[in-house]
Amino acid sequence: MTGMNRLTNTIRPYAWGSTTAIPELLGTPPTGEPQAELWMGAHPGAPSRIDRGQGPIPLDTVIDADPTAELGEATVKRFGPHLPFLFKVLAAGAPLSLQVHPDLDQAAAGYADEEARGIPLDAPNRNYKDANHKPEMIVALSPFVGLCGFRRPTEAADLIDALGIPTLAPYVDILRAHPEDRALREVLAAVLGAEPDAMAETVRAATEAAARLAATPGTPHATAYAAYASAAQSFPGDRGIIAAMLLNHVLLQPGEALYLGAGVPHAYLSGLGVEIMANSDNVLRCGLTPKHIDVPELLRIVRFEAGDPGVLRPEAAPDGEELYPAPIDEFRLSRHLLAPGADPRTLPSGTPQILLCTSGEVRLRTLDGPELEPDTTSSPSAPAGTLTLVQGESAYVPAGERIELTGQGTLFRATVTA
Structure with a gap:
């Protein structure tokens, strides 16, 4: 039997997940444990399952058995015999890592290089798990807070300067004195390359200042300061807090979306949304994480371009879509x-x-x-x-x-x- 089928999906219990948002959506009781992502698709890490009369079968197994019938001849010709996207419900109860994804050429070259060097796929210092790119989109189902793309350097300078932290003054000077791409690159490189103990102390002082500013009526960027202070509760002393101040702080209302292309630094901080992405696990991290950060490779992949984060709203067609x-x-x-x-x-x-x-x-x-x-x-x-x-x-x-x-x-x- 073939055809349309109900999906049985896997919930991924990452530590940053909300304990309540996905259970509320599904109408199930909370387990008390984080429930971060509900995966829908044929990704081998957690494929959905369907039942066509012989019991539940992983969707990737079904597609592998007859890719043309399942995906269509045109899809197979363009993307190969695999479902080219992964669809998710994402529930962030705490910040996800500050990260960036490579483009298709960078992913292919990086994967080939790490394969040639014999780095195991599950090694903690592995950057490229596959040869594919990972553009993605998030659509808010609840008020959703994130970071997306670089602020204008002068705006970032004003925001950081208002904290009044002497050790951040050199970054402020760079942001005000140099061209956009150079200023952003130099400051991000300096933050990620700073001596860890000294940077941790700077982050703690900056976090305390951000909390004070967030509570001061009339403070510019008060909601952003509140977000940094909140993130620091999950990652105290993490240099990613300072890196996050270089990025646009975004609050999506339900139905609004962000598209995240290659090289755009971003992080999700809180909220429930539906997310769709190309089928890839390639992530380079730059903060808000205990995981490996490959600074030289990260700086090669990041696009140091400032601008509006580009909040999307759906475009209605005559047929109602x-x-x-x-x-x-x-x-x-x-x-x-x-x-x-x-x-x-x-x-x-x-x-x-x-x-x-x-x-x-x-x-x-x-x-x-x-x-x-x-x-x-x-x-x-x-x-x-x-x-x-x-x-x-x-x-x-x-x-x-x-x-x-x-x-x-x-x-x-x-x-x-x-």
Whole structure:
């Protein structure tokens, strides 16, 4: 049996995860442990599972058995016989590491170099786990706090100078005196290369000053100072706190998004969102982490370009689909807000899809795929070829099926660019 299937997904229990956000979305009791990411897709680290009549099977195994039938001939030709994206629900209860991702050429070269040098894939000093790039997008489901891209150097100088920490004065001078790319590069290199004990003391003093400024009415950048002070509670003395002050502080409202391309430093601090990315594990870290930081490689990958973080809002199409535009082909993310009594909407075939319901109840009906057995998980009387998703549930749709949507709720659609 083939066709549309409900997904059973794995929750990743990373230490930074919220203990409540994903259970609230899924309607399950909290375990008391962090629940950081709900993975939907065919990544071998935690593939979703589907049941086509013979019990649960990992989605990557299903795709490997017949890539063309599952992904479509065009997708296989462009990206190979694997699902080219990973879809997640991400719940940050504490800051994630400050990080950056390589572009495709950098990833291929870095992976080949580390393979040639015999560095094991699980070595703590390994930078490149694969030869792929990792562009990503986050869409807020709750108020979501993050850092994205560099501030203008003069703005960063003003923010740091207001802390009144003498040991930060040289950074302020550099930010005000040099061209944008040189100023940002020199300060980030100096922060990451500073003597650890001295930098830890500077960070502690800066954190205390940030907390005071955040509590002072009328202080410029008060919300950013509060975010730095909060992050320091998880990473006391971490030089990433100073590096974070070079970045734009962003508060996304539900439905707003950020696209993070290659070379853009970023971190997620708190909130619940849906995230989609190319299928890669390549991460170079620059702070807010006890993990390995390869400063020379990081400085080679980072794009020292300042500017607006580029908050995205969905673009509505005549058919009701709301698209979050991204300049890559490995993933395409959109949203459907369904109202009761509205005309059914049709999702086109030709590409693999993962559909996630984040509120309400959405009914899926296959229009021209294979005849399916009834899915009775939500409704004992469900007709063949239909499936009902409630909040937190998701489904996989192979390339050969058009899907009709009805119901009342919010549905996110993850696929590739056709």
